[in-house]
Amino acid sequence: MSEDYVSPWETRLGWLALSAVVLAIMSPVLYSIYISFNEHGFGAARYDFTTAWYAAVFEDAQLLSALGWTVALALATVVVTIPFALLCAKLFKRLRRKLWLVFLILMPLFAPADIFASSLLVFFKTLNGTFEGIADATGLPVGHFFQLGFVTATIGLIVYTLPYAFVVILITMGRYNAEQTEAARACGATAWQAFLQVEFPQIRPGVLAATAFTVILVFNEYVRSNALKGGFDTFTTVLISQMLNIGMSEQSYAMGGMMSLTAISVVAAILAWTFARRAQLTRRAAAPAGN
Amino acid sequence: MTLAPDLDAPADTAAVSVRGLAKRYGPVRALDAVDLDIEAGSYFVLLGPSGGGKTTLLRALGGFIRPDAGTVRLAGREVQDLPPNRRPTGMVFQSYALFPHMSVLGNVAYGLKLRRLSAEEARARAEAVLARVGLDGYGERRVWELSGGQQQRVQLARALALEPRILLLDEPLAALDAKLRKEMCYELKHLQEQVGITFVHVTHNQEEAMTVADRIALISDGRLVESGAPKEIYERPRRRFTAEFVGERNLFDGRVAAVEDGIAAIETPGGPALAPAEGAAPGAEAAISVRSERLTLSREPRPGAALRAEWRERVYLGLVAQHIVALPDGRELSIRIAPGGPEDAGWSAGELCHVGWDPADARLHLD
Numbered sequence: 001m002s003e004d005y006v007s008p009w010e011t012r013l014g015w016l017a018l019s020a021v022v023l024a025i026m027s028p029v030l031y032s033i034y035i036s037f038n039e040h041g042f043g044a045a046r047y048d049f050t051t052a053w054y055a056a057v058f059e060d061a062q063l064l065s066a067l068g069w070t071v072a073l074a075l076a077t078v079v080v081t082i083p084f085a086l087l088c089a090k091l092f093k094r095l096r097r098k099l100w101l102v103f104l105i106l107m108p109l110f111a112p113a114d115i116f117a118s119s120l121l122v123f124f125k126t127l128n129g130t131f132e133g134i135a136d137a138t139g140l141p142v143g144h145f146f147q148l149g150f151v152t153a154t155i156g157l158i159v160y161t162l163p164y165a166f167v168v169i170l171i172t173m174g175r176y177n178a179e180q181t182e183a184a185r186a187c188g189a190t191a192w193q194a195f196l197q198v199e200f201p202q203i204r205p206g207v208l209a210a211t212a213f214t215v216i217l218v219f220n221e222y223v224r225s226n227a228l229k230g231g232f233d234t235f236t237t238v239l240i241s242q243m244l245n246i247g248m249s250e251q252s253y254a255m256g257g258m259m260s261l262t263a264i265s266v267v268a269a270i271l272a273w274t275f276a277r278r279a280q281l282t283r284r285a286a287a288p289a290g291n
Numbered sequence: 292m293t294l295a296p297d298l299d300a301p302a303d304t305a306a307v308s309v310r311g312l313a314k315r316y317g318p319v320r321a322l323d324a325v326d327l328d329i330e331a332g333s334y335f336v337l338l339g340p341s342g343g344g345k346t347t348l349l350r351a352l353g354g355f356i357r358p359d360a361g362t363v364r365l366a367g368r369e370v371q372d373l374p375p376n377r378r379p380t381g382m383v384f385q386s387y388a389l390f391p392h393m394s395v396l397g398n399v400a401y402g403l404k405l406r407r408l409s410a411e412e413a414r415a416r417a418e419a420v421l422a423r424v425g426l427d428g429y430g431e432r433r434v435w436e437l438s439g440g441q442q443q444r445v446q447l448a449r450a451l452a453l454e455p456r457i458l459l460l461d462e463p464l465a466a467l468d469a470k471l472r473k474e475m476c477y478e479l480k481h482l483q484e485q486v487g488i489t490f491v492h493v494t495h496n497q498e499e500a501m502t503v504a505d506r507i508a509l510i511s512d513g514r515l516v517e518s519g520a521p522k523e524i525y526e527r528p529r530r531r532f533t534a535e536f537v538g539e540r541n542l543f544d545g546r547v548a549a550v551e552d553g554i555a556a557i558e559t560p561g562g563p564a565l566a567p568a569e570g571a572a573p574g575a576e577a578a579i580s581v582r583s584e585r586l587t588l589s590r591e592p593r594p595g596a597a598l599r600a601e602w603r604e605r606v607y608l609g610l611v612a613q614h615i616v617a618l619p620d621g622r623e624l625s626i627r628i629a630p631g632g633p634e635d636a637g638w639s640a641g642e643l644c645h646v647g648w649d650p651a652d653a654r655l656h657l658d
Binding site: 179184185187189190197201202 | 353354355374375376380381382384386388389390391392401402405406446449450453
């Protein structure tokens with residue numbers, strides 16, 4: 001139906017309501033960022049701007065180690081999740097019976113985080129016992145394969161992030177015309193050349209968005225990381241454990257602020273890039289063309 | 292030098308030779324034991340209704356569909372197991388399928404670069420082909436800046452730049468408006484005559500097929516119904532399906548009542564319908580078809596085949612006027628006559644009329 005007869009006030013009210021909802025959701029986050037820049041911390045009557053709490057985060061060896069592990073986890077997860085999500089999305093486009101694939105890939109989203117984390121924990125403990133048994137019996141160096149640590153945490157995070165990455169890539173891929181791949185093949189390209197030179201450049205925004213989303217998810221994840229990480233800490237597990245054990249310190253607010261600002265910046269950058277690209281395409285499309 | 296792969300076959304070999312080609316999609320038989328030969332250097336059209344299997348056949352030639360059975364020989368070489376990039380074919384798609392992240396020149400030079408031509412040589416060849424399709428100076432444009440007709444030309448240039456032995460065109464003009472489609476038909480025909488390679492063109496549009504084709508094959512229900520020169524297909528269709536699908540023909544189904552002096556008669560409620568017997572014997576199930584422009588309309592019966600009918604309506608179509616009449620059983624016939632003549636005017640609904648034709652203009656179909 002045409003929008004010609006919709007009152008402009010209806011649209012304005014819609015935007016107002018949406019802004020109010022977003023503000024309500026974001027206000028605790030914005031407030032904690034506000035506190036993180038106060039020299040006197042939470043609840044103080046005075047407000048003096050400082051970046052000292054952020055500096056303190058970077059002077060703390062434990063936090064820096066946690067940051068390092070988190071970055072490593074994010075990288076390892078991205079390296080596996082993104083190509084796998086890409087393959088799943090390509091398989092989805094090719095399959096006739098798509099429902100089963102969607103069901104299988106999205107299933108992890110419908111299991112509560114703590115249930116999923118504890119299930120994986122039990123699974124890896126059992127697997128670890130089996131591998132230790134194999135190592136004892138055969139002398140093969142496989143006993144440590146599934147000890148809780150970086151590998152188990154990465155696997156947990158891959159299972160967690162894959163559905164999200166799949167959906168983001170699939171949305172971008174939905175706009176790709178598969179006949180372009182056939183056209184490239186008809187021009188002499190192998191299947192791999194057609195993908196790399198024709199399809200990938202067009203779905204790249206989706207792949208980048210999925211990568212950014214995966215990194216954010218890994219940085220934000222607590223339940224699975226905490227259950228499967230073994231002997232190291234991640235940024236979020238340190239933050240949560242500080243909150244639970246010693247309460248929110250100014251440093252905690254700074255850590256929370258860093259994570260929130262990073263996530264918001266990534267999303268804002270993707271949005272800005274998308275809008276800029278759309279504006280560029282619109283300008284080009286509007287350029288005069290002959291017959 | 293030619294750039295298409297696998298080109299060691301002699302030039303006089305049939306460009307396309309298909310034997311027993313079959314393809315099923317579950318219970319649907321998309322191709323059913325199709326045999327087809329296409330002469331090298333000809334413009335060949337696969338014509339048929341949607342879902343008839345013509346695009347499946349074209350895609351099997353291009354290597355985009357693996358047949359369940361049968362062989363495909365292109366330029367003398369068996370290729371049914373080869374991927375598209377190893378066949379001597381180029382392809383033009385209905386949806387254009389241009390690469391939007393490349394310029395016009397980038398699109399045309401894409402395959403040339405894959406063939407490892409130097410950047411300068413690829414550019415020179417791409418520009419030459421663009422000029423040939425009327426897009427000289429468009430190389431630096433983005434593809435979305437072009438109109439539909441221009442995009443189709445870029446696609447043609449991209450395919451022709453590789454100098455394939457056979458160019459496959461899948462409903463190439465379907466997305467264009469009627470006027471542009473007509474212009475592009477002539478351009479395609481002239482282009483094919485200039486480059487001299489084999490064009491295999493899929494369409495459901497008869498006019499398009501008639502305009503461009505040296506030969507036409509009708510495909511329906513996964514089968515090759517009939518093939519021949521456009522005039523043959525239009526004027527002397529062998530099969531009932533062809534008579535019904537191509538142009539506007541009036542059909543009379545029934546049993547051959549009698550054969551006399553080589554003329555067979557099928558009884559209709561308005562009288563006997565006559566056509567050359569073509570070897571049919573009395574009692575045979577058959578159909579007679581007559582083109583609507585071969586029928587005459589009169590108030591009095593004329594010599595030859597003549598049926599009594601009731602006049603219903605007239606539709607002015609510009610070059611011709613179409614008259615609709617009904618036989619006594621209600622079956623309608625269409626007659627096309629020149630507007631303004633004595634037979635065209637003065638009719639009123641329900642009036643008795645006579646429809647006639649020269650039996651030599653009719654066709655008897657035994658299938």
